Amino acid sequence: MTSLNDRGDVAVLGAGVAGLTAAAALAARHYQVTVYDQGEQAGRAGCSWWAGGMLAPYCEAVTAEREVLQQGRLAADWWSAHGADVWRAGTLVLAQARDRTELDDFARRSEGCQWLDAEALAAMEPDLAGRATRGLWYPDEAHVDPRQCLPALAARLEAGGVRFAFGQAVQAEDLEPRQLVDCRGLAARSVLPGLRGVRGEMLLIRSHDVRLHRPIRLLHPRMPLYLIPRRDGLIMLGATTVESDHAGPVTLRSAMELLGLAMTLHPALGEAEIVELGAGVRPAFSDHLPKLIRRGRTTFFNGLYRHGYLLSPWYAERLADQMEGTEGLVA
Ligand SMILES: Cc1cc2nc3c(=O)[nH]c(=O)nc-3n(C[C@H](O)[C@H](O)[C@H](O)COP(=O)(O)OP(=O)(O)OC[C@H]3O[C@@H](n4cnc5c(N)ncnc54)[C@H](O)[C@@H]3O)c2cc1C
Known part of the structure; x- marks a missing residue:
């Protein structure tokens, strides 16, 4: 040694x-x-x-290279071993009724998921009871x-x-x-050379009506949305994907689109408080x-x-x- x-x-x-x-x-x-x-x-x-x-190798692999799935699988254990508070409740993927083909397509292109009916969804996320008739659950995904x-x-x-x-x-x-x-x-x-910025906008909200237990991905043909619960009762909403290296404040359009989509998941989110808006620029090849x-x-x-x-x-x-x-x- x-x-x-x-x-x-x-x-x-x-x-x-x-x-x-x-x-x-x-x-x-x-x-x-x-x-x-x-x-x-x-x-x-x-x-x-x-x-x-999100430590979501199965969901991310739907639109990313195969390596993302192979290399991402160890992330949750690595973070646990390094002192992170890792939530291991999986990911739920939902779509509005009119976007159900998106959900079928997502299921076809991914692995590691199970179909859930309305009853199973309600058992998993009681505050979303009645909001979707079916969804996909990725039990081996996690988040920090x-x-x-x-x-x-x-x-x-x-x-x-x-x-x-x-x-x-x-x-x-x-x-x-x-x-x-x-x-x-x-x-x-x-x-x-070749490194570029991809801007991502997000919001933090606090809802007194909707409590989530795991990340929810809402598929949408133009702008998919995710909602991620945190221990402090906040929910992170994200994220835009804009070809820009501008790290400035969130635009009105992006905030409206993200919030509008969130309210399609549950109208009660309209009563949530906006706690923070912000943007980061992802470094990408x-x-x-x-x-x-x-x-x-x-x-x-x-x-x-x-x-x-x-x-x-x-x-x-x-x-x-x-x-x-x-x-x-x-x-
Ligand atoms: C909205 C959004 C949502 C995301 N969600 C997820 C997710 O759910 N799961 C996931 O895995 N990833 C997610 N990402 C991607 C992830 O955030 C990025 O891949 C990651 O943060 C990049 O990390 P980094 O350390 O390379 O860069 P950075 O976090 O930008 O760190 C670079 C650091 O270098 C420092 N620095 C720069 N220049 C100097 C200098 N000259 N001297 C000293 N210090 C310097 C900076 O201060 C900074 O702290 C998301 C990104 C965004 C924007």
């Missing part, structure tokens, strides 16, 4: 989900890790703060709250000896460790798969697109494999 001194020190740039999972995987293999972020708190300054936190799991992971890492430096933008050339892991998300665009790219002493871990929480555990472990020299590069 290599000793701690042989492994040496690693600087991780960025404390979003990529940077923190990378730090966790490297610290577990006895590297001395320092994480730098320009924000004031882990996960807070980038795209990761706005995410839904990004605003819980990232600070929790950072605190755990810090307690284990990982150092954090917040509050300043850092350039790779300012740092002197043996190895560098660049997890700056979209900020690395100028040095990573053209194939929508993450990449580990090695250049000299720097490895870039980027392009997590819609799957930061789902795929970063798998890629972080592969990154640590590479740095130990046990595996080739993932191009």
Whole structure:
């Protein structure tokens, strides 16, 4: 076994989900890790703060590459093992009566699901009783709250000896460790050809009438919607997918579309309070798969697109494999 001194020190740039999972995987293999972020708190300054936190490999694989299913399956266990409060209640996929072909099509293109009738749906989500006659349940899917799991992971890492430096933008050339892991998300665009931004808008609402127990995906031909319950009684509504790297406030159109669709799921959501609106910009390559790219002493871990929480555990472990020299590069 290599000793701690042989492994040496690693600087991780960025404390979003990529940077923190990378730090966790490297610290577990006895590297001395320092994480730098320009924000004031882990996960807070980038795209990761706005995410839904769904660990939904089966649903995502309907529109993504096959790798997403294979690599995403380990995410829930990885997050549990790293101190996250993981909800393991699966995902429900519903559609309005006029969009039932969408639901049939979704079922055909996915695996890992069961059909539920109205009675079974009502037993699972009592506040949605009578709102749908059938739906799909993906029992092996899970979710985390990004605003819980990232600070929790950072605190755990810090307690284990990982150092954090917040509050300043850092350039790779300012740092002197043996190895560098660049997890700056979209900020690395100028040095990573092909990396682009895909804007995602979301809302947090509080409903006193509708309580959910698992993420609900409402299929729709133009704009699918999901609603994700959090422990604090909030529901996250998301998300738009806009080809833009603009991280500014949510537009009126997007807010109206997301809220309008939510009310088709249950009219009582019209009485919910809007607690927060926000947008993040997902870093994406053209194939929508993450990449580990090695250049000299720097490895870039980027392009997590819609799957930061789902795929970063798998890629972080592969990154640590590479740095130990046990595996080739993932191009
Ligand atoms: C609305 C929405 C919903 C989503 N839902 C899900 C979901 O349900 N499940 C899922 O798996 N994924 C989801 N995602 C995707 C996920 O959020 C992203 O894939 C992920 O956040 C990308 O993480 P990252 O660490 O690469 O980037 P970021 O989170 O942007 O982190 C980059 C960090 O680098 C820091 N940084 C940048 N430049 C510097 C510098 N020079 N010096 C120091 N620090 C620097 C930034 O401050 C930032 O903290 C969603 C995204 C959005 C927008």
